[in-house]
Amino acid sequence: MKPLPRWADNILLPLLNVTLAFLIGGLIVAAVGQNPLQAVGIMLYGAFGYGNGLGYTLYYTTDFVFAGLAVSFAYHAGLFNIGPEGQAYFGGLGVIFVALGLNGVPWYLVAPLMVIAGAAFSAFWAFIPGILQAKRGSHIVITTILFNFIATLLVGYIIDYMLRPPGSDTDSSAPILAATRIPQLRTFIPYFGHSPVNLTVFLAVIALVLVYWLIWHTKFGFSMRALGQNPVAANYAGISNQKMIMLVMIISGALAGMVAVNNVGGVQGRLIINFVNGAGFVGVAVAFMGKAHPIGVALSALLFGALYQGGSELAFSMPGVTKEMILTIQAMVILFTGAMGDMLRLPLQSLFARFEKAR
Amino acid sequence: MANQPDQSHAQRPSGAAASPIAIELIGINKHFGPVHANKDIHLVVKRGTVHGIVGENGAGKSTLMSILYGFYIADSGQILVNGQQQSITDSRHALALGIGMVHQHFMLVDNFTVLENIVLGAEDSPLLDRTLAHARTQLTELARDYELEVDPDALIENLSVGQQQRVEILKALFRGADTLILDEPTGVLTPAEADHLFRILKKLRAEGKTIILITHKLREIMAITDEVSVMRQGAMVKTLITAQTSPPELAELMVGRRVLLRVEKGPAHPGEVMLEVEHLVVTDDFKIPRVKDISFSVRAGEIVGIAGVAGNGQSELLESISGMRDQQSGVIRLNGTPLSLEGDDGAARARDAGLAHVPEDRLRMGLISSFQEWENSILGYHNRYGRGLGLDIDKAKQDAQAYVAKFDIRPPTIDLKTANFSGGNQQKIVLAREMERDPLVLVVGQPTRGVDIGAIEFIHNQIIKMRDAGKAILLVSVELDEIRSLSDRILVLFDGKIVGEADPATSTEGELGLLMAGVHAGNVPAAGPGTLPAHETPVEKTLVERGPNEQSIKDSQP
Helix, strand or coil: CCCCCHHHHHHHHHHHHHHHHHHHHHHHHHHCCCCHHHHHHHHHHHHHHCHHHHHHHHHHHHHHHHHHHHHHHHHHCCCCCCCHHHHHHHHHHHHHHHHHHCCCCCHHHHHHHHHHHHHHHHHHHHHHHHHHHHHHCCCHHHHHHHHHHHHHHHHHHHHHHHHCCCCCCCCECCCCCCCCCCCEHHHCCHHHCCCCCECHHHHHHHHHHHHHHHHHHEHHHHHHHHHHHCHHHHHHCCCCHHHHHHHHHHHHHHHHHHHHHHHHHHHHCCCECCCCCCHHHHHHHHHHHCCCCHHHHHHHHHHHHHHHHHHHHHHHHCCCCCHHHHHHHHHHHHHHHHHCCCCCHHHHHHHHHHHHHHC | CCCCCCCCCCCCCCCHHHCCEEEEEEEEEEEECCEEEEEEEEEEEECCCEEEEECCCCCCHHHHHHHHCCCCCCCEEEEEECCEEECCCCHHHHHHCCEEEECCCCCCCCCCEHHHHHHCCCCCCCCHHHHHHHHHHHHHHHHHHHCCCCCCCCEHHHCCHHHHHHHHHHHHHHCCCCEEEEECCCCCCCHHHHHHHHHHHHHHHHCCCEEEEEECCHHHHHHHCCEEEEEECCEEEEEEEHHHCCHHHHHHHHHCCCCCCCCCCCCCCCCCEEEEEEEEEEECCCCCEEEEEEEEEEECCCEEEEECCCCCCHHHHHHHHCCCCCCCEEEEEECCEECCCCCCCHHHHHHHHCEEEECCCHHHHHCCCCCEHHHHCCCCCHHHCCCCCECCHHHHHHHHHHHHHHCCCCCCCCCCEHHHCCHHHHHHHHHHHHHCCCCCEEEEECCCCCCCHHHHHHHHHHHHHHHHCCCEEEEECCCHHHHHHHCCEEEEEECCEEEEEECCCCCCHHHHHHHHCCCCCCCCCCCCHHHCCCCCCHHHHHHHHHCCHHHHHHHCCC
């Protein structure tokens, strides 16, 4: 059958999938005796309707953009990096070391160093699976998953036994002083209320553009895509499989490290146990829904950001809708846009074919 | 349905009434989106004949046969089997009507025995033993009747390609096929195996079976068919009695213009040695030596052809010279300088030294089918576009546009996905990319595999042109005709060694065939194709010993 036109493939199909997910979510809400339309209204208002909500949405979106880009970037080289969660967590170490080492120095001097250190630490954490894949053929999916666990335990240990200030009973490092923290947007724009969105959100925009340029407008990106699409042809073209795998994983990891910059340097101001809180895994869904394209990643990151923020707003103002149900709705979106993303393709194609014939 | 079948039997060949008709197609139409793959096709296949269907790639041959075999359903038109109108909905239905198909890519389970493969899907009882016993008797009968000997207990993976094909034929016969459709059956066979296949087909015809042979090799059409139908661009051009036609006429009907079947070339003027290979040893992925201490050289301005049955070390030789595969020992010199090609980016260094490579399997190696045309036209040379990190896309597109014009690549749309080009045009994309970099040495593997007649002519001429421009050319091909007509010198590769050198002007196909089979000319007195033993040629024997799996994979191509 004839493939769908591009606009239908890239816009209509995802839109239908999201709508379907919300319909099913609506049924769940209705099943507990609540009004689904009202719930949608609350979610939309909570995510975009006022400054504080919008700020939270953008804060989540920032995380998801970085994690989504990390997955997308590696995906173009044929590598399925499922480890942004652990990579970001490990990157947190780099950020906190720099920030605490230079505690009190003005943020505009420290922030670039936090970015570099976060990138370097996360890149290192991604590089190990990379080199194992390149030199030993260990499957990157397996190793990156396992490295998530190692990061959880290792960083947890470092926080608890090395970074926790004496006498403190919280699972976190010492705080970064206010002058050194990356400023939040509310300090310039009061509209954002008390929301955590900070200057890192602009870094996310830069990263989107940079990744786009890297993939489609550089020799490196050309080689990387060649490798991802056809490794034998890449070998024929003289592209070093091993070097590319390691380089791509380093860059992918560095992107994941920006999640740490956003949270450790910009929001929490210290290294807290499990600060990544699933953002790395959401990145996988974001990358797939966004078809590994920066524009798609930006849009789906925004959708997930809105779901997160709107969801917690919903749980707050509709007591009948529990947190678990909101998780279910989020899972529906992942299910319908990711795993079952092609479910409506065939019906849509035959619909288009019929429409064309009728004309 | 938009089109009603056209009832006028305009193209029914004369004399159709003389013998009963096995298959008749009337007014078959099939669309794939905007592509009109079959345009009002009429075809009459007489019982007990071998009916050839020729046409270029994309002419609609396979679509038509798929409709007959129930894989596709026609948009309009009728199918008559033994004079009865049928609507064939799936291949099971086709089989029930006695129509069997031998696919180009075998549908066999590698780690099953011959017998198990034959009963697969046709088990007549839940207990396998009874089915197998029953099948064994039938198989013995079939094998005796049609000279289709294969060991029923051999594993498929241990059989040569020719033997696997026999199993496919047996499978169809076991299911009661009277009409056999063979899709490009000789594409993967050695000349001797092809001869054997034709003997089998003649035997089948003598027993009253009907055979439809799809091919683009005119020699085969002339050798075995009774009638031949020519297709071009989805339409049935003409059906002819084979005895009353000639290859040039068929080629012209296929392409729609006159085609030169012979390569015109002047004498070579060899210059300096450009490519020198000394004591080269190369192993395959399993560390088994495939190239065993080979030495040869290629001079500027000459074409050296490497002949041999597929799987005798050609792939490994090509891959090691072009830097894709590490060599175990030996030296490769380019214009006097030894090349160091170790590591997984050796191909880049080979290119930098001036060695261009047209790989034998363009879809697997030479192209990235999901890339746009312009991206493939810089693949391997992409680091020459733009300074620093950036890729100079404008320059790349400019070059791609120039190649498209010079090599007449169609459609001339450089933004089109490469997968959407035909085989011949894909090969032109590769050739243009490799030839237009002004290399010192051009290494070419299977330049015309799966390529249309019209494009073959063009590709051959381009290779000759490169030679006349003073390039050293190493040509590897399993098509003996191609090697003989293009090469200035022929080296025969057998079991990883060069077993002989021949002058294309004086050597016969028979002599080369024996060398390719590992029989040295001295051992056999009157050498000629007819002297090969009937059922187990030396070629097949060696193939069996080596296990031809990888060969069958490499040889298959869409």
